[in-house]
Amino acid sequence: MDHVTLSATHPLNSSTADSALVLAARQQRGEVTPVWFMRQAGRSLPEYRALREGVAMLDSCFNTDLIVEITLQPVRRHHVDAAIFFSDIVVPLKAIGVDLDIVPGRGPVMAKAVQTSGDVAALRELEPDDVAPVLDAVGALAAELGATPLIGFAGAPFTLASYLIEGGPSRDHLRTKAFMYGQPQLWHELCGRLARIAGRFLALQVEHGASAIQLFDSWVGALSAVDYERFVLPHSQAALAMVPAGVPKIHFGVGTGELLPLMGSAGADVLGVDFRVPLDVAAARVGNGYALQGNLDPALLFAPWQVVEASVREVMRRGDVLSGHIFNLGHGVPPETDPDVLSRVVELVHEISSQ
Amino acid sequence: MDHVTLSATHPLNSSTADSALVLAARQQRGEVTPVWFMRQAGRSLPEYRALREGVAMLDSCFNTDLIVEITLQPVRRHHVDAAIFFSDIVVPLKAIGVDLDIVPGRGPVMAKAVQTSGDVAALRELEPDDVAPVLDAVGALAAELGATPLIGFAGAPFTLASYLIEGGPSRDHLRTKAFMYGQPQLWHELCGRLARIAGRFLALQVEHGASAIQLFDSWVGALSAVDYERFVLPHSQAALAMVPAGVPKIHFGVGTGELLPLMGSAGADVLGVDFRVPLDVAAARVGNGYALQGNLDPALLFAPWQVVEASVREVMRRGDVLSGHIFNLGHGVPPETDPDVLSRVVELVHEISSQ
Numbered sequence: 001m002d003h004v005t006l007s008a009t010h011p012l013n014s015s016t017a018d019s020a021l022v023l024a025a026r027q028q029r030g031e032v033t034p035v036w037f038m039r040q041a042g043r044s045l046p047e048y049r050a051l052r053e054g055v056a057m058l059d060s061c062f063n064t065d066l067i068v069e070i071t072l073q074p075v076r077r078h079h080v081d082a083a084i085f086f087s088d089i090v091v092p093l094k095a096i097g098v099d100l101d102i103v104p105g106r107g108p109v110m111a112k113a114v115q116t117s118g119d120v121a122a123l124r125e126l127e128p129d130d131v132a133p134v135l136d137a138v139g140a141l142a143a144e145l146g147a148t149p150l151i152g153f154a155g156a157p158f159t160l161a162s163y164l165i166e167g168g169p170s171r172d173h174l175r176t177k178a179f180m181y182g183q184p185q186l187w188h189e190l191c192g193r194l195a196r197i198a199g200r201f202l203a204l205q206v207e208h209g210a211s212a213i214q215l216f217d218s219w220v221g222a223l224s225a226v227d228y229e230r231f232v233l234p235h236s237q238a239a240l241a242m243v244p245a246g247v248p249k250i251h252f253g254v255g256t257g258e259l260l261p262l263m264g265s266a267g268a269d270v271l272g273v274d275f276r277v278p279l280d281v282a283a284a285r286v287g288n289g290y291a292l293q294g295n296l297d298p299a300l301l302f303a304p305w306q307v308v309e310a311s312v313r314e315v316m317r318r319g320d321v322l323s324g325h326i327f328n329l330g331h332g333v334p335p336e337t338d339p340d341v342l343s344r345v346v347e348l349v350h351e352i353s354s355q
Numbered sequence: 356m357d358h359v360t361l362s363a364t365h366p367l368n369s370s371t372a373d374s375a376l377v378l379a380a381r382q383q384r385g386e387v388t389p390v391w392f393m394r395q396a397g398r399s400l401p402e403y404r405a406l407r408e409g410v411a412m413l414d415s416c417f418n419t420d421l422i423v424e425i426t427l428q429p430v431r432r433h434h435v436d437a438a439i440f441f442s443d444i445v446v447p448l449k450a451i452g453v454d455l456d457i458v459p460g461r462g463p464v465m466a467k468a469v470q471t472s473g474d475v476a477a478l479r480e481l482e483p484d485d486v487a488p489v490l491d492a493v494g495a496l497a498a499e500l501g502a503t504p505l506i507g508f509a510g511a512p513f514t515l516a517s518y519l520i521e522g523g524p525s526r527d528h529l530r531t532k533a534f535m536y537g538q539p540q541l542w543h544e545l546c547g548r549l550a551r552i553a554g555r556f557l558a559l560q561v562e563h564g565a566s567a568i569q570l571f572d573s574w575v576g577a578l579s580a581v582d583y584e585r586f587v588l589p590h591s592q593a594a595l596a597m598v599p600a601g602v603p604k605i606h607f608g609v610g611t612g613e614l615l616p617l618m619g620s621a622g623a624d625v626l627g628v629d630f631r632v633p634l635d636v637a638a639a640r641v642g643n644g645y646a647l648q649g650n651l652d653p654a655l656l657f658a659p660w661q662v663v664e665a666s667v668r669e670v671m672r673r674g675d676v677l678s679g680h681i682f683n684l685g686h687g688v689p690p691e692t693d694p695d696v697l698s699r700v701v702e703l704v705h706e707i708s709s710q
Contacts, residue, residue, distance in 0.1 A: 177654030
């Protein structure tokens with residue numbers, strides 16, 4: 001099978017070792033500050049919307065050709081310094097047989113929420129064959145992208161657990177927390193399984209050519225530091241520990257100002273910072289030893305260009321004190337974003353950082 | 356008119372001066388740590404649901420008898436140390452003629468979102484007659500409650516502006532921020548008007564017998580500190596400055612860990628802290644000079660009692676270092692809460708603090 005062959009040829013992707021992204025993640029200076037955008041592959045691009053017409057989200061996530069093409073679109077258009085393969089964090093869950101769908105305008109919805117130990121036990125290990133079309137796409141992308149790194153990714157145990165327990169997106173994560181507080185053993189069993197699924201998925205992506213990975217704990221900002229440390233940290237740690245050594249590991253969540261040092265101790269090289277914490281403040285909070293990724297407020301993309309420009313310069317100014325800075329938004333690209341603004345932001349970041 | 360008479364007899368409500376809530380807000384020790392719950396008057400109580408049957412939310416907010424009865428229900432049931440009058444933050448907007456409704460399960464929805472300078476100019480000053488049934492209820496409640504303080508409240512300019520600009524509840528506040536960044540002058544005009552409406556409403560409630568006030572900036576945690584300082588602080592300051600001197604002023608928002616010191620400088624005596632920041636950490640962050648309110652995670656109300664108890668004790672332990680602590684949740688009572696758990700929490704807080 002294709003992805004097995006590729007696995008042999010891409011133990012670590014050497015063609016991207018000098019890329020701006022990999023260097024910044026290792027806290028080394030490259031020629032420019034690397035820039036990419038969370039959700040760059042997707043809804044903001046007309047060429048994406050054209051390609052997806054009539055194709056359900058989950059179908060597109062298991063279609064090698066579509067993954068490859070959609071992942072490349074923003075690289076071609078914006079000249080970003082990294083690709084992130086087009087997918088969704090629930091893809092590995094779907095791949096092991098969880099009955100779920102991604103509902104437009106709502107997000108991932110489970111046919112049945114996880115409640116019992118039987119539900120938890122049904123979450124089996126992820127095998128390469130479960131995600132063969134995805135791994136084939138990763139391999140093809142790594143080859144196609146050459147010196148531009150491909151970022152692999154997975155959802156972190158807490159965020160996956162929240163989708164499974166709530167049965168879909170949630171504002172307050174009340175059921176998730178009630179599960180965590182009320183059935184701590186089952187919670188740890190659930191998150192242990194999710195950590196192995198996420199970790200294995202990340203490792204497979206690296207074997208197939210991904211040059212860096214990002215672990216998305218999108219909703220973990222709903223927790224206090226005390227709960228994070230007890231209920232989440234060991235599992236995020238376990239997931240990240242499964243990534244081959246030497247591969248830069250980025251860890252990100254929204255509203256995680258109080259959690260950044262703990263998220264770092266989960267084993268990340270790069271901490272994604274949302275727009276609520278200025279980069280220099282975040283750096284002071286986490287200490288040395290981490291590169292930071294971020295953190296333009298996505299809402300700024302809808303402001304007049306002079307406001308965008310001033311804000312990008314401000315992020316870059318604060319990022320200048322860091323030992324490694326990967327420019328990104330503080331959250332995903334909103335679907336209504338004018339893609340031309342994103343292209344101009346890339347240009348501006350490169351211009352500022354190459355001066 | 357009733358509320359004019361009451362206004363003369365209650366310049367400041369002296370019968371509550373020695374209440375646990377007022378003392379804690381002034382950083383003086385009372386006999387117990389006062390406890391009340393945001394959204395204690397409302398959906399979690401069966402007697403509330405019975406009373407509201409067939410009555411639309413906004414109708415109930417302008418019905419003096421209903422406001423009085425609903426406000427008293429949690430005081431009778433839980434023996435909390437303060438009442439907060441039953442209402443919604445959009446009530447003063449409705450009162451000045453904004454075409455809006457409160458849609459069950461969704462929240463406040465505007466007939467037309469605010470976009471133009473004409474829309475902003477249409478937001479006129481609030482006059483006492485606009486909210487006569489509310490002020491009558493406040494007066495009746497103050498008389499009925501005796502030594503138990505009634506907390507008046509209003510929505511802060513940013514949160515009100517977000518509802519007006521988005522046309523309803525929003526997760527990302529993208530339009531609000533785009534308005535703020537793109538039309539700063541009009542933004543300030545809008546928030547100036549909202550500050551006068553909120554400030555006037557708070558002042559009227561105090562005149563009619565409220566013993567303390569809370570300014571809710573529920574969604575302001577969506578902003579960075581830099582944006583808060585520039586676009587929000589002066590307006591929250593203006594609103595709080597309209598509250599008569601000597602009345603304890605509580606200021607609260609969700610996810611405001613990065614903003615607490617600035618929210619204090621808006622003129623608050625008490626800072627409401629959500630569950631993400633432990634009280635002792637919050638105290639270190641804001642310095643002396645503030646009492647703190649909070650901060651049990653509402654999700655804990657769904658945990659087994661021994662977990663609830665341990666968590667309440669932990670909040671109390673951390674609150675023990677404060678010069679003034681008002682026990683509350685870190686956010687509103689979820690509708691699905693078992694009211695008996697709330698009663699037990701009140702009992703426990705009183706028991707711990709009177710030891």
